[in-house]
Amino acid sequence: MSTHAGEKEIQTSTRLPALMVPHRFYVQKVKRETRDTYTLELQPQNTPGELRFAPGQFNMLYVFGVGEVPISISGDPARPDLLLHTVRAVGAVTKAICRLKPGGVLGVRGPFGAHWPVEEAAGADVIIVAGGIGLAPLRPVVYHILSGRERYGRVALLYGARNPDEIMYRRELSHWTERPEIDTHITVDKAEAGWEGNVGVVTTLIPKAEFDPQATVAIVCGPEIMMRFTVIELKKRGVSEEKIYISMERNMQCGTGSCGHCQIGPYFVCKDGPVFRFDLIQPFFGKREI
Amino acid sequence: MTGFPAKIGSRAVLERRNLQKLFDVLSTQGYRIIGPTVRDGVIAYGELSSVDDLPAGWTDEQEGAFYRLKKGEGNALFHYGTGPDSLKRFLYPPLVRLWKARREDSGFRIVEENDEPPKYAFIGVHPCDLHAVAIQDKVLMTGEYADPFYALRRRKVFVVAVNCVKAGGTCFCVSMKTGPKATAGFDLALTEILEEERHYLVAEIGSEAGASVLREIPHKEASASEQAAAEEAVAEAARRMGRVLDITGIRDLLYENLEHPFWDEAAHRCLTCGNCTMVCPTCFCTTVEDVTDLSGEVAARLRRWDSCFTGEFTYIHGGSVRASARSRYRQWLVHKLAAWLDQFGTLGCVGCGRCITWCPVGIDITAVARALREKKAAGLPAPAGTPEKQGDRHEHACR
Structure with missing residues (x-):
């Protein structure tokens, strides 16, 4: 008689490529950035190893028995021995990650995805625009540029947070603000008593940055609506779409372009992105429910 | 046995009464035999132990949202269209455990698993499913x-393919150039011929493995008239195919009309049940589930077929990217007939018609594509901001 290989018959695992299995990392340090956002410093549990990555790539972080989420890498690409992730506690998995203490163990798969054009930008002016936690995947860009500052023209970092309490990486930001290497401007959507800085959305900072629109690479990361208006402003200043890069966020489960969840038009955000050259993603960007 | 040289490309004839030998040879070689069989009121792929498990004398009737099993002519073994499942169920199982891990003092350890999957022989595979x-x-x-x-x-x-001699009620392989004759991807391809006094199968050899299996079965060289009978049976199926999907420029047609009001109309009946994605032999989307046992000591990651028609599919913090039925239907169709070309150099549709048959409201992919083309031709304005052409390199890539 015939049988039927149905749902009850769980087909078991088989020899898996390294990128399909979480690798154990120790939490070395946890730093609270804001009310709900933490930066974790991780090291491989077994051998002293390293995780080489390019600015803009992400890892899948797994908490035993809870689940897995994609989180961009926010550390220094020149320090592959020290893995940094900045995580906002919003869902079950991110909350579990943020509850980890030094000595805790996390599973890491990655790195995945396309990276920011830090090499292509050499010789040009660079304008980096960050909205909220979108600053996390841009910090590796800043580190990379600062480590070879002479290779770039003018460099500006424009960062918008919802309110002063939401500003992360405070020490580094004030350090960068004081130094000439990077023209740093910060704004908040909503000020509070004691705030003496800029108030308004991040696009209001664009006029403050000096750059040559014909020879500028723009690197933009934040909520989609913020990226949309930033691109509009940058284009008004004369930056062409081929010189603007954005980072997309979608439901990502595999990291390898196989689960299908992250698709936008022909692209798998996890594999072809998350960083996209704007002119390539433009036909699908900002279209409702695409 | 005759002096017929069983080699790739040559055609032999097997008498129906000797077909059991094919099962015997494959079993001896350690294959688990999967083929069409009657189950739950449909002809579906299942494990077969002998030729008697094949749906002898059965056929089907298919239409949009309609499938009926019925008695056919004589004792034909392969005179029916595709059932609800495909080889996908076996080669890309609906549920797999990606890995298992055990809690340890200092975290967790992945438990090695090295199970060998079964060795499958598929019998009675339609050309569309080979594609x-x-x-x-x-x-x-x-x-x-x-x-x-x-x-x-x-x-x-x-793989033992079967050339279609009966066009199904909902399929359109001629449009997709995927049938009704198998052209590649098989070890043996059979065409079943029922004559008044004789029931035989013309077998085309597609591989060395196919040739060596055939050598174990009583056969003879196919005569010119037997070969002609097989060709004619398949040609007749092609002529009777009821549906057409015009794929000329389909990629650009879809990309250029992503925001056309047409989508409201196309999807207004869609229940977002996901049946089309489950029966589709090419849909590959999955979701993962991280689970633990009751003790909390063992965790596993399961991978399960998923559907782009569910709300959770595009969930990111704050909600689903594709909240409406309209956007999910559009995603499915645009993926199948446009994005797939960019991603994999081929369309994602083989014209098997399953999504039409098993859609509970009978939405017909061929009718939807035609309606969009007609709306476009009628000069309804395409909205602004249409994608630029990215070249036509994939235009004719689906073969």
Whole structure:
């Protein structure tokens, strides 16, 4: 008689490529950035190893028995021995990650995805625009540029947070603000008593940055609506779409372009992105429910 | 046995009464035999132990949202269209455990598992389903990240295709150039011929493995008239195919009309049940579930077929990207007939018609594509901001 290989018959695992299995990392340090956002410093549990990555790539972080989420890498690409992730506690998995203490163990798969054009930008002016936690995947860009500052023209970092309490990486930001290497401007959507800085959305900072629109690479990361208006402003200043890069966020489960969840038009955000050259993603960007 | 040289490309004739020998040879070689069989009121793929498990004398009637099993002419073994499932169920199982891990003092440890998947022989595979496997090969076995589960199962298969001599009620393989005759991807391809006094199968040899299996079965060289009978039976199926999907420029047609009001109309009946994605032989989307046992000591990651028609599919913090039925239907169709070309160099549709038959409200992919083309031709304005052409390199890539 015939049988039927149905749902009850769980087909078991088989020899898996390294990128399909979480690798154990120790939490070395946890730093609270804001009310709900933490930066974790991780090291491989077994051998002293390293995780080489390019600015803009992400890892899948797994908490035993809870689940897995994609989180961009926010550390220094020149320090592959020290893995940094900045995580906002919003869902079950991110909350579990943020509850980890030094000595805790996390599973890491990655790195995945396309990276920011830090090499292509050499010789040009660079304008980096960050909205909220979108600053996390841009910090590796800043580190990379600062480590070879002479290779770039003018460099500006424009960062918008919802309110002063939401500003992360405070020490580094004030350090960068004081130094000439990077023209740093910060704004908040909503000020509070004691705030003496800029108030308004991040696009209001664009006029403050000096750059040559014909020879500028723009690197933009934040909520989609913020990226949309930033691109509009940058284009008004004369930056062409081929010189603007954005980072997309979608439901990502595999990291390898196989689960299908992250698709936008022909692209798998996890594999072809998350960083996209704007002119390539433009036909699908900002279209409702695409 | 005759002096007929069983080699690739040559055609032999097997008498129906000797077909059991095919099962015997494959069993002896360690294959688990999967083929069409009557189950739950449909003809579906299942494990077969002998030729008697084939649906002798059965056929089907299919229409949009309609499937009926019925008695056919004589004792034909392969005179029916595709059932609800395909080889996908076996090569890319609906549920797999990606890995298992055990809690340890200092965290967790992945438990090694090295089970060998079964070695499958598929009998009675329609040409459209062979093309579906070829598409899944591209999706799951090429590029940077091959799927090890699929690759292990796929590598070992033996395929006995069956050329279609009866067009199904909902299929359109002629449009998609995927049938009704198998042209590649098989070890043996059979065409079943029922005559008044005789019941035989013309077998085309597609591989060395096919040739060596055939040598074990009583056969003789196919005569010119037997070959002609087989050709004519398949040609007749092609002529009777009821549906047409015009794929000329389909990619650009869809990309250029992503925001056309047409989509409201196309999707207004869609229940977002996901049936079309479950029965589709090429749909590959999955979701993962991280689970633990009751003690909390053992955790596992399960991978399950998923559907782009669910709300959770595009969930990111704050909500689903595709909240409406309209956007989910559009995603499915645009993926199948446009994005797939960019991603894998082929369309994602083989014309098997399953999505039409098993859609509970009978939405017909061929009718939807035609309606969009007609609306466009009628000069309804395409909205602004249409994508630029990215070249026509994939335009004719689906073969």
